[in-house]
Amino acid sequence: MRKGTAFWILVFLMVLCTASVAFGRAAKTTYPVVFAHGMLGFDELVGIDYFGNDYGVFVGDPCDEPLEISCNPRIDRGQQAFATAVNPLQSSENRGLALADQVESYMATVGASAVNMVGHSQGGIDARKAAKILAERKGRQVVKVLISISSPHRGSPLAKSILDQGDEAINKLLNILANAVLTPIMFGDKGDIVASMKSLMYDDYDADDGEVTGMKAFNLKYGMDNRYVGHYASVITADQENMNPILQALTALGGGGIDGDGWCGPENEDCDHDGAAGAGNGNFDDVDDDGLVGINSQQMGYRLSFKTSTFLGGSLTVDSSTGYVADINRPDKTQSTSHSSVVKADHLDVLGLGVIPYLKPDPFDEFTFYGAVFDYVAHNEGCRR
Amino acid sequence: MNRFRIKGLIIAAVVLLLAVGAGLFAAWHKGADRKAPDVQTKSDDRGNADAEQSPEGAPDKTPGPISISDASKDQNLRQAVTKQIITSKLVGEYGATIRHPRIQLQAIQMLINELKQIYPDTWRDHLQEFLLAAFPDLADELYARFLKLEEYQQWVATEYKTLLNMPARERNQYLMEKRKQFFGEEAALIWAKELQAQQVADALEELNQLKQAPFEDKLKYYQSRLEDIYADQTEAYTKKNPQKVMDQFLSSESVQEDLANMSEEQRRQSLNNFRRSVGLDDTALQRWSELDAARDERWRAGQAYMRQREQIVTEFQGDQQAEKLDALRKELFGAEAATIKDEEQAGFFRFNTKRIYGQN
Secondary structure (H helix, E strand, C coil): CCHHHHHHHHHHHHHHHHHCCCCCCCCCCCCCEEEECCCCCCCCCCCCCCCECCCCCECCCECCCCCCCCCECCCCCCCCEEECCCCCCCCHHHHHHHHHHHHHHHHHHHCCCCEEEEEECHHHHHHHHHHHHHHHHHCCCCEEEEEEECCCCCCCHHHHHHHHHCHHHHHHHHHHHHHHHHHHHCCCCCCCHHHHHHHHCCCCCCCCCCCCCCHHHHHHHCCCCCCCEEEEEEECEECCCCCCHHHHHHHHHCCCCCCCCCCCCCCCCCCCCCCCCCCCCCCCCCCCECCCCEHHHCCCEEEEEEEEECCCEEEEEECCCCCCECCCCCCCHHHHHCCCCCEECCCCCCCHHHHCCCCCCCCCCHHHHHHHHHHHHHHHCCCCC | CCHHHHHHHHHHHHHHHHHHHHHHHHHHHHHHHCCCCCCCECCCCCCCCCCCECCCCCECCCCCCECHHHHHHHHHHHHHHHHHHHHHHHHHHHHHHCCCHHHHHHHHHHHHHHHHHHCCCCHHHHHHHHHHHHCCCCHHHHHHHHHHHHHHHHHHHHHHHHHHCCCHHHHHHHHHHHHHHHHHHHHHHHCHHHHHHHHHHHHHHHHHHCCCCCHHHHHHHHHHHHHHHHHHHHHHHHHHCHHHHHHHHHCCHHHHHHHHHCCHHHHHHHHHHHHHHHCCCHHHHHHHHHHHHHHHHHHHHHHHHHHHHHHHHHHCCHHHHHHHHHHHHHHHHHHHHHHHHHHHHCCCCHHHCCCCCCCC
């Protein structure tokens, strides 16, 4: 590289950096960002913010007070965000409606005309339904950007395995969850763990029960549609090392690992009958799942690539190598098998929950990651698709 | 533009000017050296100020072949610039609040993450040096805190199975005792958010026990507990989190029982007073008034639907039943009719769930 080139690259970097203020602080979104938690979720009533850092600080809390200490320095000081809380153990039909109601409440409180949504795990699925209901109620598109993180859009093998094992496994699952996270918040509605599991596998679990459940049917009803959401994207996670102990316990309960990087032809049915669409590649030990969800289940819309840089902080960009998943039940082979841009993290690392203090600490930097999420949202609020 | 933003921009501008200067110097230096290339070797990217890593941790491609002396000078320069950037970033993000013990731990964790990108295997060797550069007066204190954090994390790693099997409340108490052993009284500051959240959960449980108290007394109790918990930060906390403050109170079963037993007008007035006490202005209250009315209407329609639905299911079969139900849903729910039908096919009947006043 010659002097002139280096100079202009540096000038370019300077312009790029100052546009996002100092050191990679995210741009402010026009509309608030609403967070939706997954099955292991809650807000912060048990002491650890689901969408928080190691010390319970919400990633959407801006540093807008003098000398404020409980805030995310990577987001804009005027950023608006809200973490919702729905029943942890319910179907996405139930949770999606509750989520829509909460978003509706939040919009009334702050006077927002639209929102963006970020859903982790089942929260990313609930958000699709919530977006549809909000559009139906308001008669217009309400959700501008929807990002799912580690969401089982095409099912999770764990759900089917637990249902297959029956009451004993279901009770064990409840015990794991209750001991780990849920006990203090289960005041009222105890939820319906069977409905939750049925909704998180791909096919209808029981053809004779008079109900059509499972992600396949859900996706047909609450698929991707620009009348409801302006821009869809997803973050895909997988890891095999240092798995969170809760996930280890769940994996053991589910009867072993997940083979999550296969495809099963254009129809992409659940060929290996493991509870998730597609098939595996025959290797259960490769890094193709995050402890609960295979990578072939996670892409919705664009696949996002997360990178960190000392100079610019974190960034999320579209990975063009896998293309766009428009029909959520029918990803192509590349979208089902590619390991491109898979974030090395287990299902819980991306959360404050991943570092519940009594579990093994993880080095994932939630502030930087969600700073990148806010920034991506800010730059795509006006984009369609 | 507020003074924090100005401060951030000034810091950014200073560091960027340093980076530009260093980059120009490096470019000039490299250009001069390349006039006489000698032994070719592959440069590594450690010390690169902008060292992007793929999620798998593989470093990005490095520039083309250069000389050993060139590589050495270039690396030193890059490391100097990198150090300047990281320390400025630490000071910029945490400098004003670094005396708080939790902020110290966050700053240390951020530094570790940065160092791991540049020195994956030897990051520990550089920690003190960077702490000294960023916070000269506090470097020893910060390093000592890092060692405590390591000890604590080691303890957690060896004990997590025991902890995982303990009941939540017992575990939380045990953890706080242990944390005090590691961090002294500062443990309460480090895990303040966790303690506050636990106290809010306790307050909500207490609220549930006040079944006989009127709605207004419950509200007073809730607000006084928030003041106990958040002290002089209560107003700021409420102003920043009005939705959360409202949702928590309205999630209480005993509060919901009170609201359910009120007349529509009483309920409207109680919710209005409650929301005003949380800080909502007239415009927000007007929006809520409209939303409450819309929700009341939805539930009225829902109850009528469930009654008529039962009748249709009893009287009709097959296609005729489906047609009648479709027509009824369309009449009562308009644009949401198809979604409600879809829910029923999955076994979910939204009007059989509980009405939570102020929330749905």
